[in-house]
Amino acid sequence: MILSLLLTIVLESDPISAAELRDALKAPIDAEAGDRLADRIRERLPEGVDPARGAHFHDEGLAAFVLAVPSDANPAPRLEGMVTRQQGRDLKPIGETGLWAIVLEVANDQKFNYELTLGDDRIGGGSIEMPGWTYPPESSERPGQDYGTFREFNFRSEVFDNDRAGWIYIPGAYDGSEPAALMVFQDGDAYKREHVGTVVENLIADGEMPVTILALLNPGVNDDGARNRSVEYDTLSDRYATFLADEVIPRLESEFNLRDAPSFRAIGGASSGGICAFTVAWERPDLFGRVCSHIGSFTNIRGGGAYPEIVRESERKPIVKIVLHDGRNDLINRFGDWWEANIRMHEALTNKHYEVDFVTDDSYHGYQAAGRVLPETLRLTWEGWTD
Known part of the structure; x- marks a missing residue:
């Protein structure tokens, strides 16, 4: 009785809100109610959006996902991707209208990607910025301040026997008269999109990190065209550190005046790039003394889930600072949580008395999670940097 009354109420006015759709989906939807509800959903969708390719709308703390496929589809269409923590959720049919929908409670200050699938086929997807989402002010250029330049960084790796691409960021504050710090990021294109150059430049201007050359490195591309990302990033060995020591840093040192003390060299990355950053410092603390891991994949992709025990059982290494970041809505899949x-990982590092900070939030898995906390995590990474 209560559910029937609730459905009657939400069908009374147009267009529908995410909260009203959520409530309507709790009740059985007959043919007549389905027609009325489908009309309200279509009126809420942005103009020109074809629900056959997937659609979404959102309100405070709620996101609605809509797909148009036959009402007798079997299996049901599913919502996949980071918003479900990679668990997947079935959509519910709106009567016999051919519309299907689901509404999820989501963190109101987050941005995330999603996919809509039917069986093995990806039908649609997109990116959602919730009403409270915004980049931090350090991600925007400031009037009157000098900013640097990005330069392409391409070469052939002998260590991995593949082609490399990426970027060098030269801050406006660098003139070569004094040695600069160095920071390497994995997945360089992604960090470039997340305004890392602007953030670093603003932090340099604020005295919260040294003048720093950035090396933004993408995964290698093998001769068959396949990316070598997981092999390079998730493997627990010194091979990637050797690649940096033998092939990347010498190229940078030939062009830039760089500090060689580990306390003035940092490495960062997100997801598999985050565990890669830690592995490099773990294997070569003489090379990199500071680590910044965003949504790090300390899971069993290639044995990374063993790191907490490895840390506990090993002698403490001379790593100056470790910063971990993760969100409560991060992935859960066959590799772990x-x-x-x-x-x-944070508990193990703390128990071994490393200088470690753990930045937490409600973020989902994605580079935008790293972009959102870049200023905070880089401040912590470079804490105590002054001579």
Whole structure:
């Protein structure tokens, strides 16, 4: 009786809100109610959006996902991707209208990607910025301040026997008269999109990190065209550190005046790039003394879930600072639970008395999660940098 009354109420006015759709989906939807509800959903969708390719709308703390496929589809269409923590959720049919929908509670200050699938086929997807989402002010250029330049960084790796691409960021504050610090990021294109150059430039201007040359490195591309990302980033060995020591840093040192003390060299990355950053400092603390891991994959992709125990059983290494970041809405899949893995990693590092900070929020898995906390995490990474 209550559900029937609730459905009657939400069908009374147009267009529909995410909260009203959520409530309507709790009740059985007959043919007549389905027609009325489908009309309200279509009126809410942005103009020109074809629900056959997937659609969404959102309100405060709620996101609605809509797909148009036959009402007798079997299996049901599913919502996949980071917003479900990679668990997937079935959509519910709106009567016999051919519309299907689901509404999820989501963190109001987050941005995330999603996919809509039917069986093995990806039908649609997109990116959602919730009403409270915004980049931090350090991600925007400031009037009257000098900013640097990005330069392409391409070469052939002998260590991995593949082609490399990426970027060098030269801050406006660098003139070569004094040696600069160095920071390497994995997945360089992604960090470039997340305004890392602007953030670093603003932090340099504020005295919160030294003048720093950035090396933004993408995964290698093998001769067959396949990216070598997981092999390079998730493998627990010194091979990637050797690649940096033998092939990347010498190229940079030939052009830039760089500090060689580990306390003035940092490495960062997100997801598999985050565990890669830690592995480099773990294997070569003489090379990189500071680590910044965003949504780090300390899970069992290639054995990374063993790191907490490795840390506990090993002698403490001379790593100056470690910063971990993760969100409570991070992934859960066959490799593990990212949030729990980062908690375990933080506990292990703390128990061994490393200088470690753990930045937490409600973020989902994605580079935008790193972009949102870049200023905070880089401040912590470079804490105590002054001579």
